[in-house]
Amino acid sequence: MPIPDHKTTIMVHTLATKPNWKYHNDAKGAVEEVRKWHIHDNGWSDVAYAGIIDAGGRWANGRDRDLDGDVWEETGAGARGWNKNTIHIALCGGYGGDANDLPRDHYTPAQMAKLRQKIDEIQTEAGRKLAVIGHNEVANKACPCFQVKPWYAKKTPRDITGSKTIQGAATTTVGAVGTGVAALSQLDGQAQILVVILSAVMAVGLFVVFRSRIKDWANGRR
Numbered sequence: 674m675p676i677p678d679h680k681t682t683i684m685v686h687t688l689a690t691k692p693n694w695k696y697h698n699d700a701k702g703a704v705e706e707v708r709k710w711h712i713h714d715n716g717w718s719d720v721a722y723a724g725i726i727d728a729g730g731r732w733a734n735g736r737d738r739d740l741d742g743d744v745w746e747e748t749g750a751g752a753r754g755w756n757k758n759t760i761h762i763a764l765c766g767g768y769g770g771d772a773n774d775l776p777r778d779h780y781t782p783a784q785m786a787k788l789r790q791k792i793d794e795i796q797t798e799a800g801r802k803l804a805v806i807g808h809n810e811v812a813n814k815a816c817p818c819f820q821v822k823p824w825y826a827k828k829t830p831r832d833i834t835g836s837k838t839i840q841g842a843a844t845t846t847v848g849a850v851g852t853g854v855a856a857l858s859q860l861d862g863q864a865q866i867l868v869v870i871l872s873a874v875m876a877v878g879l880f881v882v883f884r885s886r887i888k889d890w891a892n893g894r895r
Protein backbone atom coordinates (compact mmCIF):
# COMPACT_ATOMS: atom_id res chain seq x y z
CA MET A 674 0.00 0.00 0.00
CA PRO A 675 1.40 3.45 -0.88
CA ILE A 676 2.52 5.80 1.86
CA PRO A 677 0.66 9.12 1.47
CA ASP A 678 2.90 12.12 0.72
CA HIS A 679 1.85 13.93 3.89
CA LYS A 680 3.22 11.20 6.15
CA THR A 681 6.54 12.43 7.51
CA THR A 682 7.03 10.39 10.68
CA ILE A 683 6.83 6.89 12.12
CA MET A 684 6.22 6.90 15.89
CA VAL A 685 6.78 3.91 18.17
CA HIS A 686 4.55 3.24 21.20
CA THR A 687 4.16 0.75 24.01
CA LEU A 688 0.86 -0.83 25.02
CA ALA A 689 2.18 -0.79 28.61
CA THR A 690 0.85 -4.30 29.10
CA LYS A 691 2.32 -7.07 31.25
CA PRO A 692 3.94 -10.22 29.82
CA ASN A 693 1.04 -12.27 31.24
CA TRP A 694 -1.52 -10.15 29.36
CA LYS A 695 -3.93 -12.38 27.45
CA TYR A 696 -2.85 -10.99 24.07
CA HIS A 697 0.90 -10.63 24.72
CA ASN A 698 1.57 -13.21 21.99
CA ASP A 699 -1.46 -12.49 19.86
CA ALA A 700 -1.18 -9.35 17.73
CA LYS A 701 -4.65 -9.76 16.21
CA GLY A 702 -6.24 -10.24 19.64
CA ALA A 703 -4.27 -7.25 20.92
CA VAL A 704 -5.63 -5.03 18.13
CA GLU A 705 -9.20 -6.12 18.88
CA GLU A 706 -8.74 -5.55 22.61
CA VAL A 707 -7.06 -2.14 22.24
CA ARG A 708 -9.72 -1.20 19.69
CA LYS A 709 -12.29 -1.76 22.47
CA TRP A 710 -10.28 0.40 24.89
CA HIS A 711 -9.90 3.22 22.42
CA ILE A 712 -13.47 3.20 21.11
CA HIS A 713 -15.39 2.43 24.30
CA ASP A 714 -13.11 3.90 26.93
CA ASN A 715 -11.58 6.83 25.04
CA GLY A 716 -14.49 7.54 22.69
CA TRP A 717 -12.22 7.44 19.62
CA SER A 718 -13.29 6.24 16.19
CA ASP A 719 -10.92 3.26 16.12
CA VAL A 720 -7.75 1.81 17.64
CA ALA A 721 -5.07 4.55 17.74
CA TYR A 722 -2.30 2.67 15.93
CA ALA A 723 -1.64 1.59 12.36
CA GLY A 724 -0.53 -1.74 13.75
CA ILE A 725 0.55 -3.71 16.80
CA ILE A 726 3.47 -6.13 17.12
CA ASP A 727 3.17 -8.93 19.68
CA ALA A 728 5.95 -10.59 21.68
CA GLY A 729 6.29 -13.31 19.08
CA GLY A 730 7.11 -10.72 16.41
CA ARG A 731 3.73 -10.95 14.70
CA TRP A 732 2.20 -7.82 13.15
CA ALA A 733 -1.52 -7.09 12.97
CA ASN A 734 -3.08 -4.17 11.14
CA GLY A 735 -4.73 -1.59 13.37
CA ARG A 736 -6.74 1.51 12.52
CA ASP A 737 -8.58 1.09 9.23
CA ARG A 738 -11.81 3.08 9.44
CA ASP A 739 -12.82 2.55 5.81
CA LEU A 740 -11.91 -1.16 6.06
CA ASP A 741 -9.95 -1.11 2.79
CA GLY A 742 -6.93 -2.89 4.26
CA ASP A 743 -4.78 0.25 4.00
CA VAL A 744 -3.56 1.32 7.44
CA TRP A 745 -0.94 3.82 6.20
CA GLU A 746 -3.47 6.37 4.92
CA GLU A 747 -5.20 6.71 8.29
CA THR A 748 -4.86 9.63 10.68
CA GLY A 749 -4.05 7.83 13.92
CA ALA A 750 -4.50 8.86 17.52
CA GLY A 751 -1.10 8.15 19.02
CA ALA A 752 0.03 11.59 20.17
CA ARG A 753 -1.53 15.02 20.33
CA GLY A 754 -0.42 17.12 17.35
CA TRP A 755 1.30 14.11 15.75
CA ASN A 756 -1.47 12.22 14.00
CA LYS A 757 -2.15 13.56 10.52
CA ASN A 758 1.51 13.22 9.50
CA THR A 759 2.45 10.21 11.59
CA ILE A 760 2.17 6.44 11.31
CA HIS A 761 1.84 5.00 14.83
CA ILE A 762 3.10 1.52 15.69
CA ALA A 763 2.66 -0.09 19.12
CA LEU A 764 4.42 -2.96 20.88
CA CYS A 765 2.86 -5.44 23.32
CA GLY A 766 4.59 -5.21 26.70
CA GLY A 767 6.34 -2.28 28.36
CA TYR A 768 4.35 -2.24 31.58
CA GLY A 769 6.01 -0.05 34.23
CA GLY A 770 8.84 0.93 31.87
CA ASP A 771 10.98 4.04 31.83
CA ALA A 772 11.84 6.31 28.89
CA ASN A 773 15.52 5.35 29.10
CA ASP A 774 15.14 1.60 29.44
CA LEU A 775 16.57 -0.61 26.71
CA PRO A 776 14.39 -2.46 24.18
CA ARG A 777 15.47 -5.80 25.69
CA ASP A 778 14.13 -4.72 29.08
CA HIS A 779 10.58 -5.04 27.72
CA TYR A 780 10.51 -6.54 24.23
CA THR A 781 11.69 -9.70 22.54
CA PRO A 782 14.34 -9.78 19.78
CA ALA A 783 11.63 -11.09 17.41
CA GLN A 784 9.45 -8.12 18.28
CA MET A 785 12.23 -5.58 17.73
CA ALA A 786 13.24 -7.29 14.47
CA LYS A 787 9.67 -7.06 13.22
CA LEU A 788 9.51 -3.39 14.21
CA ARG A 789 12.67 -2.67 12.22
CA GLN A 790 11.36 -4.73 9.28
CA LYS A 791 8.04 -2.89 9.30
CA ILE A 792 9.75 0.51 9.45
CA ASP A 793 12.03 -0.51 6.57
CA GLU A 794 8.99 -1.65 4.57
CA ILE A 795 7.32 1.73 5.08
CA GLN A 796 10.51 3.60 4.13
CA THR A 797 10.94 1.50 0.99
CA GLU A 798 7.28 1.85 0.01
CA ALA A 799 7.47 5.62 0.58
CA GLY A 800 10.68 5.96 -1.41
CA ARG A 801 11.84 8.59 1.05
CA LYS A 802 13.04 8.70 4.64
CA LEU A 803 10.34 9.23 7.22
CA ALA A 804 11.59 10.28 10.66
CA VAL A 805 11.53 7.42 13.17
CA ILE A 806 10.84 8.57 16.72
CA GLY A 807 9.40 7.47 20.04
CA HIS A 808 6.35 8.95 21.76
CA ASN A 809 8.67 10.08 24.57
CA GLU A 810 10.37 12.52 22.18
CA VAL A 811 7.22 14.59 21.71
CA ALA A 812 5.52 14.16 25.10
CA ASN A 813 6.57 13.84 28.72
CA LYS A 814 5.98 10.09 28.71
CA ALA A 815 7.96 6.88 29.13
CA CYS A 816 6.35 5.43 25.98
CA PRO A 817 7.69 3.32 24.27
CA CYS A 818 10.06 2.67 27.22
CA PHE A 819 13.30 3.03 25.26
CA GLN A 820 15.04 5.62 23.10
CA VAL A 821 13.94 4.96 19.55
CA LYS A 822 16.47 7.09 17.64
CA PRO A 823 19.65 5.37 18.91
CA TRP A 824 17.96 1.96 18.57
CA TYR A 825 16.97 2.71 14.98
CA ALA A 826 20.54 3.86 14.29
CA LYS A 827 21.54 0.39 15.60
CA LYS A 828 22.97 1.64 18.84
CA THR A 829 21.75 2.26 22.36
CA PRO A 830 23.31 4.56 24.98
CA ARG A 831 24.54 1.70 27.16
CA ASP A 832 25.94 -0.24 24.21
CA ILE A 833 28.87 2.14 23.63
CA THR A 834 30.68 1.10 26.83
CA GLY A 835 29.70 -2.52 26.19
CA SER A 836 31.33 -2.59 22.75
CA LYS A 837 34.25 -5.06 22.76
CA THR A 838 36.30 -3.07 20.23
CA ILE A 839 35.90 0.14 22.22
CA GLN A 840 36.86 -1.64 25.45
CA GLY A 841 39.85 -3.24 23.72
CA ALA A 842 41.10 0.06 22.33
CA ALA A 843 40.70 1.77 25.70
CA THR A 844 42.63 -1.00 27.49
CA THR A 845 45.43 -0.81 24.90
CA THR A 846 45.70 2.96 25.30
CA VAL A 847 45.84 2.83 29.11
CA GLY A 848 48.42 0.02 28.96
CA ALA A 849 50.64 1.88 26.50
CA VAL A 850 50.58 5.10 28.52
CA GLY A 851 51.34 3.20 31.76
CA THR A 852 54.29 1.39 30.15
CA GLY A 853 55.62 4.68 28.77
CA VAL A 854 55.52 6.45 32.13
CA ALA A 855 57.26 3.54 33.87
CA ALA A 856 60.00 3.38 31.22
CA LEU A 857 60.51 7.14 31.29
CA SER A 858 61.37 7.24 35.00
CA GLN A 859 64.28 4.83 34.33
CA LEU A 860 65.94 7.14 31.79
CA ASP A 861 67.67 10.52 31.86
CA GLY A 862 68.04 13.72 29.81
CA GLN A 863 67.90 13.28 26.03
CA ALA A 864 66.56 9.72 26.27
CA GLN A 865 63.51 11.00 28.18
CA ILE A 866 62.82 13.61 25.49
CA LEU A 867 63.10 10.96 22.77
CA VAL A 868 60.67 8.65 24.60
CA VAL A 869 58.20 11.50 25.12
CA ILE A 870 58.25 12.26 21.39
CA LEU A 871 57.80 8.57 20.47
CA SER A 872 54.97 8.23 22.99
CA ALA A 873 53.22 11.27 21.53
CA VAL A 874 53.45 9.74 18.05
CA MET A 875 52.07 6.45 19.37
CA ALA A 876 49.23 8.25 21.20
CA VAL A 877 48.22 10.05 18.02
CA GLY A 878 48.21 6.71 16.18
CA LEU A 879 46.03 5.11 18.84
CA PHE A 880 43.70 8.08 18.78
CA VAL A 881 43.23 7.69 15.02
CA VAL A 882 42.49 3.95 15.42
CA PHE A 883 40.17 4.63 18.31
CA ARG A 884 38.28 7.29 16.40
CA SER A 885 37.84 5.14 13.30
CA ARG A 886 36.60 2.32 15.56
CA ILE A 887 34.00 4.64 17.01
CA LYS A 888 32.96 5.65 13.50
CA ASP A 889 32.70 2.00 12.46
CA TRP A 890 30.71 1.26 15.55
CA ALA A 891 28.40 4.21 14.93
CA ASN A 892 27.83 2.93 11.40
CA GLY A 893 26.94 -0.49 12.70
CA ARG A 894 30.12 -2.32 11.52
CA ARG A 895 31.11 -3.77 14.87
Ligand SMILES: [Zn+2]
Nearest residue numbers: 686687808816
Ligand atom coordinates in the same frame (compact mmCIF):
# COMPACT_ATOMS: atom_id res chain seq x y z
ZN1 LIG B 1 2.66 6.23 23.13
